[in-house]
Amino acid sequence: MAAGETIRYTQSNYLTLDALARYQVTEQLSVTLNGNNLTDKKYFNNLGFYNGGYYGDPRNFMLTTRYAF
Template identity: 55%
Template sequence: MNWQSDIYMDDRGPNGERFTQKAYAVAGLMALYQVSAQLVATLNFNNVFDKKYYSTGMDGYYGDPRNAMLSLRYQF
């Protein structure tokens, strides 16, 4: 779980408006499976509830949407 408190930035936009974002939380999940003595598979789910939030107030970019990543690690 990642949490961000309320934030604001002054003098944003063409008329010097204040950018404000309320506090938010983004949840993630991870599962790990030992396939063999040498191989491990890891599955990460990010932004599980597809929360819409700004990653930065300066340019107004949204944070990453719900996504998943599968990783394999082989040790020899």
């Protein structure tokens, strides 16, 4: 790359699907499941910032339990 040369980064449109499911087990106990990027789409989350590109998070899940005293 020559000094002063411009590099152009482009990305086509994309869609990621996220979902949340919550179940109230008892009055005090609940369970929540979060799913992100359910289609496991590969996309750039940060493109062209300081001449770099970073992929977005792959499909992931988080299970949370909550108990209120």
